[in-house]
Amino acid sequence: MIVVYSTDQEKFKKLSGFAQTLSDEVIGVAPFRDNHVKKLIVAKTEDLAVETISEQRPSLVLLSEGKREVTVGARVAARLNAPFSSSCNSLKVEGGKVVVERLGFGGVVKATVELSTPAVVVIQPPDSESREFETEIHEYEGKGKMEILNTKRQTSTVNLQSAKVIVSVGRGIGGKENVKYAEELAQVLNAALAGSRPVTAELKWLPEDRQVGLSGTKVRPKVYIAVGISGQPQHLAGMKDSGLVIAVNKDKNAPIVENADYTVIADAIEFCKAITEALKK
Amino acid sequence: MTLNILVAFKIVPDETLIKISGDKVDLNVPVKISTYDKNAIEEGLELREKYGGKVIGISVGVNDRKTIREALAMGLDEVISITPKTYADALATAKLISEEAKGYDLLIFGESSTDGGDSAVGPMVGEILGYPVITYVRRVEIQDGFLVAERNLTPEVEEVKAKLPCVISVTGEANTPRIPTLKQIMESGKKKVVAKEVEIASSSRLVNLTPYFVPRKKVIIEGKLEEQVQKVVEILRGNL
Ligand SMILES: Cc1cc2nc3c(=O)[nH]c(=O)nc-3n(C[C@H](O)[C@H](O)[C@H](O)COP(=O)(O)OP(=O)(O)OC[C@H]3O[C@@H](n4cnc5c(N)ncnc54)[C@H](O)[C@@H]3O)c2cc1C
Numbered sequence: 001m002i003v004v005y006s007t008d009q010e011k012f013k014k015l016s017g018f019a020q021t022l023s024d025e026v027i028g029v030a031p032f033r034d035n036h037v038k039k040l041i042v043a044k045t046e047d048l049a050v051e052t053i054s055e056q057r058p059s060l061v062l063l064s065e066g067k068r069e070v071t072v073g074a075r076v077a078a079r080l081n082a083p084f085s086s087s088c089n090s091l092k093v094e095g096g097k098v099v100v101e102r103l104g105f106g107g108v109v110k111a112t113v114e115l116s117t118p119a120v121v122v123i124q125p126p127d128s129e130s131r132e133f134e135t136e137i138h139e140y141e142g143k144g145k146m147e148i149l150n151t152k153r154q155t156s157t158v159n160l161q162s163a164k165v166i167v168s169v170g171r172g173i174g175g176k177e178n179v180k181y182a183e184e185l186a187q188v189l190n191a192a193l194a195g196s197r198p199v200t201a202e203l204k205w206l207p208e209d210r211q212v213g214l215s216g217t218k219v220r221p222k223v224y225i226a227v228g229i230s231g232q233p234q235h236l237a238g239m240k241d242s243g244l245v246i247a248v249n250k251d252k253n254a255p256i257v258e259n260a261d262y263t264v265i266a267d268a269i270e271f272c273k274a275i276t277e278a279l280k281k
Numbered sequence: 282m283t284l285n286i287l288v289a290f291k292i293v294p295d296e297t298l299i300k301i302s303g304d305k306v307d308l309n310v311p312v313k314i315s316t317y318d319k320n321a322i323e324e325g326l327e328l329r330e331k332y333g334g335k336v337i338g339i340s341v342g343v344n345d346r347k348t349i350r351e352a353l354a355m356g357l358d359e360v361i362s363i364t365p366k367t368y369a370d371a372l373a374t375a376k377l378i379s380e381e382a383k384g385y386d387l388l389i390f391g392e393s394s395t396d397g398g399d400s401a402v403g404p405m406v407g408e409i410l411g412y413p414v415i416t417y418v419r420r421v422e423i424q425d426g427f428l429v430a431e432r433n434l435t436p437e438v439e440e441v442k443a444k445l446p447c448v449i450s451v452t453g454e455a456n457t458p459r460i461p462t463l464k465q466i467m468e469s470g471k472k473k474v475v476a477k478e479v480e481i482a483s484s485s486r487l488v489n490l491t492p493y494f495v496p497r498k499k500v501i502i503e504g505k506l507e508e509q510v511q512k513v514v515e516i517l518r519g520n521l
Pocket of ligand 1: 227249
């Protein structure tokens with residue numbers, strides 16, 4: 001029996017569809033109501049999700065990509081004394097073992113890992129059809145070990161996965177006030193504006209849902225323009241599959257050069273201003 | 282109250298130095314403290330400065346002396362270094378740490394390591410010990426035996442409270458890890474390192490590693506700004 005868990009309704013639907021290609025017996029656990037599984041247990045918090053997933057004694061637990069999911073998955077694995085793998089992008093069951101593919105070493109390598117069952121896997125599932133059911137819904141009540149004082153949800157500002165062109169800024173843009181030059185370039189190109197982890201999570205020059213990389217969004221636009229981004233492994237892991245990569249950097253020796261089709265050796269701001277003007281013509 | 286803190290840190294091959302040639306991956310490169318585990322160490326040290334107590338480090342895996350000394354030089358009071366005789370996966374590592382983790386008020390981990398990157402060992406240890414698990418913490422405070430923390434769960438930010446003892450994992454943005462001075466590095470040699478060799482079985486196995494490499498043209502465009510712009514405009518027009 002497989003348990004699927006996600007805190008995102010879209011991902012839950014995809015994951016349930018994928019799980020049903022592996023087994024007829026799929027139980028969903030989520031903080032919301034949904035009808036893409038025969039049986040659903042609504043568990044509002046991480047602590048409750050850990051309890052109820054573990055109680056099902058599943059042979060496989062599938063969770064969608066996300067920080068809560070990774071946390072819940074690792075905890076469930078410890079409860080079930082089961083192996084765990086996160087950031088997987090494929091999964092097969094072979095001879096009673098679960099074989100997954102994932103990135104390793106900051107995104108420098110692809111690793112194939114074999115897990116004994118029961119196993120717990122965080123995965124971005126392949127596209128599979130999801131059916132609707134007359135779902136039997138249970139509410140899982142209880143008290144967790146931590147008290148949630150408040151939760152603030154940031155509104156989503158962009159959909160990077162569907163963008164055809166992305167202009168992405170790194171620390172090399174120099175300051176929050178300069179991000180507008182990259183934004184103007186993005187506008188003339190009809191591109192989405194994204195950033196590296198320092199620019200988003202640390203410095204807050206851009207909202208955090210615009211972070212590209214291993215711990216952010218993995219993107220594959222037709223054209224990716226990296227402005228003032230050094231090209232560390234964890235950033236590359238999120239954009240390597242892009243069509244054409246153009247970099248702008250003042251340093252000829254930055255690792256991005258090895259990972260770009262074209263690198264313009266120039267000042268990020270001067271280049272953005274000049275090319276925006278040229279493209280307007 | 283004073284705090285007894287255990288900080289876990291992993292010693293990993295420096296991922297920025299890993300060499301790829303053809304379909305071969307060369308992991309035989311200099312090692313380092315996994316990037317965000319330095320944030321875990323720093324958080325432990327800052328909490329000790331604020332509330333008093335002790336900060337002990339624990340590292341499972343590679344037992345590189347120089348790297349352990351760097352962790353001690355940052356300010357850890359002592360390090361427990363555990364070397365499994367065979368490969369230890371996240372769960373095996375969590376079991377080994379749990380055995381050493383009793384009696385502490387707070388266990389601190391980094392959000393993710395730069396090798397396996399499962400983000401799992403911390404939450405697993407918490408579960409094995411039956412402690413509250415609070416991951417992706419970017420701000421933390423202790424109030425009368427309780428921990429109050431802000432978690433960054435993009436796109437959500439959550440404030441939580443739990444009774445000590447707890448397990449937390451900190452994000453790379455929680456603090457700025459200190460760089461030890463030469464004097465601290467010299468003195469770290471006197472600090473205690475408890476080294477153990479152990480046997481543990483893992484229920485997962487690495488089957489294969491291949492480079493994640495996409496070949497690129499790698500053309501460098503130098504020269505006058507107007508000419509550079511002209512070239513890029515042409516490239517863009519050809520690709521959009
Ligand atoms: C577990 C883990 C997960 C991570 N996840 C991610 C992730 O998802 N995404 C991510 O991006 N990072 C991630 N990181 C961080 C990553 O390792 C790098 O630190 C980060 O990508 C560097 O960001 P940057 O290129 O903006 O900054 P820097 O590395 O500081 O690079 C700035 C670049 O700008 C150039 N520059 C400076 N001034 C100018 C100028 N005037 N004009 C032009 N160029 C200039 C410099 O030459 C340099 O190349 C992660 C790290 C870890 C450990």
